[in-house]
Amino acid sequence: MTQAFKTRIEAALNARKDQALFRTVHAFDSVKQSQISIDGRSYINFSSNDYLGLASSDELKIAYQDSVTKYGIGSGASPLVTGHSTPHRSLESQLCEWLGYSRALLFGSGFSANQAVLFTLLEKGDLLLQDRLNHASLIEAGHLGPANMRRFKHNDMEDLSRYLNGSQNTLVATESVFSMDGDIAPIDALLEHCRASQSWSMIDDAHGIGVLGEDGRGARSLSEHRPDILVITFGKAFGLNGAAVLCGDDIADYLTQFARHYIYSTAMSPAHASALSKAASMIQTQHWRREKLFDLSEQLHNKVSDLHCLVETKTPIKPWLCGESNNAIDLSNALKEQGIWTTAIRPPTVPKNSARLRITLSAAHHESDIDTLSYSLMRSMEAL
The missing domain is CATH 3.90.1150.10 (Aspartate Aminotransferase, domain 1)
Structure with a gap:
């Protein structure tokens, strides 16, 4: 390590310690x-x-163990090579039926799913509108991506409406439940604004799926309208890990062709996908x-x-x-x-x-x- 890098790293770490921010x-x-x-x-x-409480549920653990015995412990490749199997397809179909979409794509994490959507779908000249308190994965993708990003005041639909002029391709992104505050976004009002302005809508339902609604449908239980893109993660209420992007056929095909996070990542194991199917059933029925x-x-x-x-x-x-x-x-x-x-x-x-x-x-x-x-x-x- 050169002295310049060493000095930079030491200064940054010492600053974190001085500010009581060292992790x-x-x-x-x-x-x-x-x-x-x-x-x-x-x-x-x-x-x-x-x-x-699914992460340590005996019922889910037994289902996972049975899946490992049946399918092994790895997928061996990315989804577009040989990593996509029957359990993956079954999980995708189950999620689509439950949440009302035609397609679902599986990812290794919510972070990669969010970034895959924003990096892939948006181009220079597009407008990305984000709630000010969105997750770091969304905000970082907005800063690094080609679109022009604006952040509206937290859960403030009046502030959001100031940017919705309909003059350019616009994607509005919010979380359903905000991870550090625990409050819920006004999903119905936000989707109404998007429909009126012909903007795309994207909901990160990481902390809502499984928790909100009688059958745990999360953000989908908060409005009769359906967001164009719904991201759910499996590391919270599902008790496991991974994520899925739910959307229409055209968007799913586009992401399959161009989303580098999807194309170049090893797929989750078939056993994991099978266990997630069990978790999804438990969420809906228990x-x-x-x-x-x-x-x-x-x-x-x-x-x-x-x-x-x-x-x-x-x-x-x-x-x-x-x-x-x-x-x-x-x-x-x-x-x-x-x-x-x-x-x-x-x-x-x-x-x-x-x-x-x-x-x-x-x-x-x-x-x-x-x-x-x-x-x-x-x-x-x-x-x-």
Whole structure:
């Protein structure tokens, strides 16, 4: 490494440490239901995106094991070579029938799915309109892509309408549930604006699919209108990993021909696709998981409402606002001392002076877990 690179890297790392923004990867000994273990100590886990508790479900684990026995552990190639198999096609068909689309394309992650759509579909002279709080995968693709990007105020349809003049090809992109705030986008109003202006619509439903709606249809349960492009991810409510882009035939064919993330990536294994089919069935039929999330959410809000730090949401994502990054770190560490694992979220993931604990609930939690969390939060806030 040259001295110039070494100096640059050291300066950047030291700046992160000075600003209390330095991040560390933890290796967990075990993750089971709502419990995690690290360095021999167990914690109640309130930082997982496993909203429905499927990641450690015995029913899903057995289905995955059976799939591995039947199909092996790898796909061996990209989808356009020999990596696309019957389980992949079955999963795609199942998702299309459930969510009301003619085609679905599978990806290795939500990040790659979002970027594949924006990099591939947009050209120079197009207009990309994004909610200001969209995920980094969407915002980065907007900055690096050829289209002219504008960011409208968060969930502000009046601000969005200022850009919708119908004079150029326009794609409007938003999340359904925002991952750091837990609030829900006004999907119906946004789709109405897109229809009126003849703009494309794209919804990233990563944190909505499986959670919203009676059968877990996510964003599709929030409006009778269908977005042109729906991205769902499998690393949250599905309890696994990967993603899918749902769309019409023309867009799917276009992405198949030109989306480099799809063309040049090894396909997920057939066993994984088969397990995802099982997870999709569980999401649609095991309504008790969403009902339990609602009950746990009500319990938490009632327990800590007097502290005025918890943002009340209708999703499993419960931001606990701390302000300065050091405050979030101190509270997170205090909770860890009491056996509670919550992650401190700091800039640049969230805006400056809005550091927080991102508390997430799971159907795998028990009422006693919520009692413990509530007591620990109140005790820690008194001590800090």
